[in-house]
Amino acid sequence: MSQHTHDHGHDHRHPPQPDIDSEPMGYYQIMGAALGELLIEKGVITADELRATIELIDSKSPEGGAKVVARAWTDREYKKRLLENGNATVDELGIEMPDTHLVVVENTDTVHNVIVCTLCSCYPRMLLGLPPDWYKAHAYRSRVVHEPRAVLGEFGTELPDDTEIRVHDSTADMRYLVLPRRPDGTEDMSEKELVELVTRDCMIGVTLPKAL
Amino acid sequence: MRGIHDLGGLPAGPVDQAEHEHGYWEKRIDGIRLLLADKKRRLITVDEMRRGIESLGKDVYDKLSYYECWTASVTGVMLEKGVITTDELGRKMAEVEERDKARFEGG
Numbered sequence: 001m002s003q004h005t006h007d008h009g010h011d012h013r014h015p016p017q018p019d020i021d022s023e024p025m026g027y028y029q030i031m032g033a034a035l036g037e038l039l040i041e042k043g044v045i046t047a048d049e050l051r052a053t054i055e056l057i058d059s060k061s062p063e064g065g066a067k068v069v070a071r072a073w074t075d076r077e078y079k080k081r082l083l084e085n086g087n088a089t090v091d092e093l094g095i096e097m098p099d100t101h102l103v104v105v106e107n108t109d110t111v112h113n114v115i116v117c118t119l120c121s122c123y124p125r126m127l128l129g130l131p132p133d134w135y136k137a138h139a140y141r142s143r144v145v146h147e148p149r150a151v152l153g154e155f156g157t158e159l160p161d162d163t164e165i166r167v168h169d170s171t172a173d174m175r176y177l178v179l180p181r182r183p184d185g186t187e188d189m190s191e192k193e194l195v196e197l198v199t200r201d202c203m204i205g206v207t208l209p210k211a212l
Numbered sequence: 213m214r215g216i217h218d219l220g221g222l223p224a225g226p227v228d229q230a231e232h233e234h235g236y237w238e239k240r241i242d243g244i245r246l247l248l249a250d251k252k253r254r255l256i257t258v259d260e261m262r263r264g265i266e267s268l269g270k271d272v273y274d275k276l277s278y279y280e281c282w283t284a285s286v287t288g289v290m291l292e293k294g295v296i297t298t299d300e301l302g303r304k305m306a307e308v309e310e311r312d313k314a315r316f317e318g319g
Contacts, residue, residue, distance in 0.1 A: 024316065030308045038296050054242075
């Protein structure tokens with residue numbers, strides 16, 4: 001939107017952005033743009049603050065969570081602290097979660113954990129970035145709590161019959177992160193190399209990390 | 213009675229694993245919400261935001277995309293609190309729409 005409000009001082013056309021510029025704005029896109037402009041005009045927020053906030057959103061990705069997991073795999077004391085006090089322990093790696101309580105749940109040889117938010121879309125965004133579409137969608141939210149094995153199967157994840165599956169329903173105030181099991185055959189890998197193995201989906205609990 | 217948002221345990225089809233890159237307009241409403249909720253402003257809480265979404269009505273809730281729901285909710289709460297008025301919003305939306313239409317006119 002901003003590109004159509006600023007003054008170029010010269011006459012050129014922006015390169016088209018597919019999916020954004022090729023179609024007229026939808027009703028709610030117009031509403032969002034109008035809301036933003038009104039709040040800026042009224043001085044409730046500033047354009048700079050909005051830009052900085054969008055940059056902050058863009059800066060969060062699953063790499064943050066992966067660093068936490070790799071540290072926990074290589075540092076026994078760190079892992080102990082992580083399971084006891086999630087917030088303070090991810091903060092050690094520079095990840096702040098000031099407004100929500102973080103609970104890290106550990107996968108073992110007998111227990112597998114999966115996270116969901118059945119009521120909306122609560123997600124450890126500071127550790128994983130924005131949630132994938134399916135995490136917010138009706139099918140995942142409805143089904144993973146009562147048929148987790150079937151849902152995991154759709155993600156290609158088959159667990160032994162005697163593995164206990166625990167599904168954790170996140171809330172506005174409490175977020176979960178799955179600490180996956182360190183894959184076999186990674187004993188010689190450094191913490192940095194291990195980070196590469198830790199995917200977003202294995203920290204949600206729908207897949208397992210694999211040795212490359 | 214079960215709320216429209218209360219989906220846990222209901223029957224549903226396969227999980228569609230397709231994902232999309234977030235567009236600017238999606239991150240913009242997310243950014244607006246974060247700013248309005250911060251300690252400096254405290255103009256919306258998570259609970260107000262959710263109440264706004266959960267009271268959209270089932271038809272709307274099922275039809276709108278994720279960030280469309282957010283837009284409806286955040287805008288609704290700002291109207292309720294008098295941070296903006298319906299008049300201002302209507303005028304500004306017309307202005308934004310006109311500007312958008314102009315992109316498709318005159319080559």
